[in-house]
Amino acid sequence: MNISTYCNLDFTPKKIDNIWQLTNSPDIVTDGSGDKYIGYEHIGESYSGNRRYIIEESGRLTAKEIAELTGNGVFLDLACGDGCLTVPCAALGTKIIAGDISNSMLKILQEKAKNNDISLENVMLCRMNALDTSLKNECIDTAAANSVLHLISNPEKVVGEIYRVLKTGGSFICVDDAPGKNNENQFDNSLYNEIVSRFYSEYWTELNKFGITPQKYSWKFDRHAYCIKIFGSFEIKKITRGNVYKVSLKDGFIPRFVSRGFSDQVNVPQDMHQKTIDILLDRFAGIYGENFADIAYTGIEDDILITVYKK
Numbered sequence: 592m593n594i595s596t597y598c599n600l601d602f603t604p605k606k607i608d609n610i611w612q613l614t615n616s617p618d619i620v621t622d623g624s625g626d627k628y629i630g631y632e633h634i635g636e637s638y639s640g641n642r643r644y645i646i647e648e649s650g651r652l653t654a655k656e657i658a659e660l661t662g663n664g665v666f667l668d669l670a671c672g673d674g675c676l677t678v679p680c681a682a683l684g685t686k687i688i689a690g691d692i693s694n695s696m697l698k699i700l701q702e703k704a705k706n707n708d709i710s711l712e713n714v715m716l717c718r719m720n721a722l723d724t725s726l727k728n729e730c731i732d733t734a735a736a737n738s739v740l741h742l743i744s745n746p747e748k749v750v751g752e753i754y755r756v757l758k759t760g761g762s763f764i765c766v767d768d769a770p771g772k773n774n775e776n777q778f779d780n781s782l783y784n785e786i787v788s789r790f791y792s793e794y795w796t797e798l799n800k801f802g803i804t805p806q807k808y809s810w811k812f813d814r815h816a817y818c819i820k821i822f823g824s825f826e827i828k829k830i831t832r833g834n835v836y837k838v839s840l841k842d843g844f845i846p847r848f849v850s851r852g853f854s855d856q857v858n859v860p861q862d863m864h865q866k867t868i869d870i871l872l873d874r875f876a877g878i879y880g881e882n883f884a885d886i887a888y889t890g891i892e893d894d895i896l897i898t899v900y901k902k
C-alpha cells in the first residue's frame with residue numbers, strides 16, 4: 592500500500608519501527624482549550640498484560656465480519672491499539688490502515704502479529720490522530736474506532752472524520768458487548784466484585800485527599816444517537832457466544848491497575864500512585880488474606896453486537 596494514495600500531507604513522513612509518523616500531536620492532551628484525549632503510550636503492555644499476544648475469539652469473530660464487509664477495499668482501524676481487530680483481519684488478507692496515537696501500542700500490534708505468524712504486508716501502520724487523520728476524502732471502504740470515543744473530549748469530531756474519509760456506501764462498524772446468556776450468570780462473583788469495587792473506590796478516596804480525581808471525557812457519549820444523525824441507515828448483527836471463562840485478580844485487574852493501566856489514572860503522579868497502591872495491597876492482604884489476588888471471576892462470554900452505519 593502506498594502512503595501517498597491515501598494521505599494528504601505537505602511533508603514527507605518518517606517511518607519509525609515500520610510506523611508512518613503522520614502527526615506530531617502529543618501522546619496525551621489533558622489540558623488547554625483545545626480537544627483532549629488519552630493516548631496509551633504510557634499504558635502499552637499493561638493494556639492486555641500477559642494476554643497481549645493472544646488473538647481473542649471475539650476479535651476473530653468480528654474480523655470475519657469486517658473482512659466480508661471490506662472485500663477488496665481498505666479497512667481503517669482507527670485507534671487500533673494492540674491490534675485486537677487489525678491482526679485477525681490481516682490474517683484474512685484484508686487491506687488495512689491501522690492508526691493509533693501511540694507508537695508503543697503499534698509496536699505491540701506488530702509483536703502480536705509476529706507471535707501468531709501473521710503477515711502485516713497488507714497493513715499500513717500509522718501514528719495518527721483520530722481527530723485529524725491526514726487521510727484523503729472518501730478513500731476508505733470500512734472503518735472502526737473501537738473503545739476510543741470515550742477517551743476523547745470531542746467524539747463528534749472523530750465520527751465526522753470517519754464520515755469524511757469513508758467512500759459513499761462505506762461502512763462505519765461499531766462493536767459492542769451484549770449480555771446474552773451472561774444475563775443469567777449463575778456464578779457467585781460477590782467476593783471478586785466486592786474487592787474490585789472497594790479497591791477502586793479506596794484508591795480514589797486516598798487520592799482525592801490531594802485533589803486528584805479520575806480523568807474521564809466522553810463516557811456518556813451516545814454514539815448511536817449521534818451516528819443515526821450523521822449516517823442515514825444502519826444494520827445490527829448479533830453474534831451469539833456463551834462459553835464459560837475464569838479470570839483471577841492477579842491475571843487481570845490487579846496488574847493493570849498497579850501499572851496505572853486504566854485511562855482514568857492518566858493524571859495520577861507515579862510516586863503518589865505507587866504509595867497508594869502499596870497501602871492498598873497491604874490493607875487488602877490484611878482483610879482478604881495474603882493470597883487475595885487468586886480470587887477469580889467466573890463469567891459467561893457476552894454476545895457481540897455489530898452495528899454497521901452506512902454512508
Ligand SMILES: C[S@@+](CC[C@H](N)C(=O)[O-])C[C@H]1O[C@@H](n2cnc3c(N)ncnc32)[C@H](O)[C@@H]1O
Nearest residue numbers: 628629630631670671672692693720721737738
Ligand atoms: C482502549 S484502547 C482501544 C484499542 C482497540 N481499538 C481495542 O478495541 O482494543 C484506546 C486506544 O485509543 C488510542 N487513542 C487515544 N486517543 C487517540 C487519538 N486522539 N488518536 C488516535 N488514537 C488514540 C490509544 O492510544 C489506545 O491505543
